[in-house]
Amino acid sequence: MPASVPTSGVRHLEITAEHAGQRLDNFLLRELKGAPKSLIYRILRKGEVRLNGGRVQPCQRLQAGDRLRVPPVRLGEREDRAFRPPPGWAERLQAAVLYEDREVLVLDKPAGLAVHKGSGVDYGVIELLRALRPREPFLELAHRLDRDTSGCLLLARTPAALRLIQDALRTGRVEKRYLALVQGYWNHGPREVNQPLRRNVLRGGERLVEVVDDGKPALTRFRPVSLFKLASLLEASIATGRTHQIRVHAAHIGHPLAGDAKYGDAAFDRTMTERCGLRRLFLHAHSLSLSLGGRDIAVSAPLDAELKSVLDRLRLASLSGR
Structure with a gap:
């Protein structure tokens, strides 16, 4: 068993303006460094x-002036228990930085990487970045992307x-905006x-998001960008940020996303794999813009090589009349 020591008894903290607006669980994860998320929730x-x-x-x-009671917890001391990113992730995430200043960080998130750990996922973007930037005093996800969606992901560097x-x-x-x-x-x-939309609708043992009246x-x-016989490239912008929103809305109107194993058409996806080499969900957050403290930030992320290749093959098929 690794050695462990208790923290110094019950602590009573007053929340300052710096931490106002922060979620309690995220505050505790930083305050109780080394504590697993399961302990925080327990x-x-x-x-x-x-x-x-x-x-x-x-x-x-949390609000400024709140009084917080934090109980003593036992935290592991051994350094080798700390999360260590798998080899190659430091270089990969550094290359994925699209924009960075003292307040925000925007990444081109790779497809297949979750934004945070949980539900059988050992680590995500936030865990990797915190491990790769141990001196970063504050780093939080500002929004989320589905695991299989690539593109612009915004993180905050200050409360x-x-x-x-x-x-x-x-x-x-x-x-x-998404492609x-x-x-x-x-x-x-x-x-x-x-x-x-309603999330966590159980169907056939699988949790889904569905269009429901209540x-x-x-x-x-949706706005068309390029039209092909087999498929169409659209730009999608969302006025709300519901789970799987673009995927569910597209499927609802009879145009499911390519490579969508949850809401898509299996036969269409097989065709896209065989003819165009698509082996992932074709959904990419290609641009993000906002005003922050009186200044405008606009960032874009190009399609990766795999998705570009899929479009090239669709264009060739259209030209050849297939």
Whole structure:
């Protein structure tokens, strides 16, 4: 068993303006360095953490002046228990940086990499970056991308920047645009899909997101970019950030995304693999823009070589009449 020591008893902390707006679970993960996420959620569930004298949920956002009771916990001392990124990730993520300043970081997230660990995933973007940047005082995801989606991912480097970004997201002042390849020839022109969504609908043992009348509001705007006989490349912008929103809305109107094992068409996906070499979801967050503290930030991420190759093959097939 690795040696472990207790922290120095119960602590009572006053939340400063620097940490206002931050989620409690994220605050505790940094405050109790080395504590696994399971331990953080266990002490919260048991009521050992108190906010202003009362029990509190992990997602509660802290306010300046809040009083927080943090119980003593036992933390492992051995350095070799710390998470170490697999070989090659330092170089890969450094090459993926699209934009960085003292407040924000924008990455071109690779497809297949989750944004955080959980549900059988040992690590994600945030765990890798924190391990690769041990002296970074603050680093938080400002929004999320599906594991299989590539492209622009925004992270905050200060609590103040995180609050500003979250407020901009809530009020629709962040513009996120995606490139999506969908099944069939798109003859709708620009089209809005305004259909409410509900997540965690259980069907056949699988948890899904579905269009339902009493779901949460969700609005996606589609615009055609390139049209082929077999498939169409669309630009999608989202006015809301629901889980799997673009994928579900596209499937709902009869144009599921290429390579979408959850909501797509299996026969179409096999054809795309055989003819065009597509082996992943074709959904890419290609641009992101927002105003932050009076300055405008606009970042774009090009399609990777695999997705470009898929489009090249579609163009060749169209020219040859196949």
